[in-house]
Amino acid sequence: MNFIVNATNGIVKDIHAIVDSIYGIVKAKSDINIAIAEAIHGIVKAKDDITNAIVEAIYDIVKCINGIVKAIQLHLWNCFKANYGNTMAINGSSMSFLMPFMALLCHL
Structure with a gap:
């Protein structure tokens, strides 16, 4: 009878070892997934x-270009205002050509 009890205990220990091994494999798989x-x-x-750094850099570049x-x-506008009278008197045709562009630059 003692032999059967010992054998049963050995089988139970083996089953526990197998369950522990399976649990270790499942836990390792879970840890790997995490x-x-x-x-x-x-x-x-x-x-x-x-992406945020690139967007911020582009924004800073655009601000710099805008400045x-x-x-x-x-x-250009200050030069235009300072030289308007003299340039018109000396070279009226070129100033007439540049005037709309200077005004456009001023209003942008």
């Missing part, structure tokens, strides 16, 4: 961060 999901989330976040254009417009 790690993959976290890696994908990190990649997506990095992509979003890179340069406004500075050029102001300079």
Whole structure:
């Protein structure tokens, strides 16, 4: 009788070892899936961060170009105002040609 009890205990221990192994495999698979999901989330976040940085850089470049254009417009308009009378008297035809463009630059 003792032999049957010992054999049954051995079988139960073997079953427990098998169950523990299966649980370890399932847990490892779950941990791998979590790690993959976290890696994908990190990649997506990095992509979003890179996209945001590119958009901000483009916005800053556009603001810079806009400032340069406004500075050029102001300079040209000031030159136009300062030289309007003398230039018209000396070279009326070229000033007549440039006047609409200078006015356009002023109003942009």
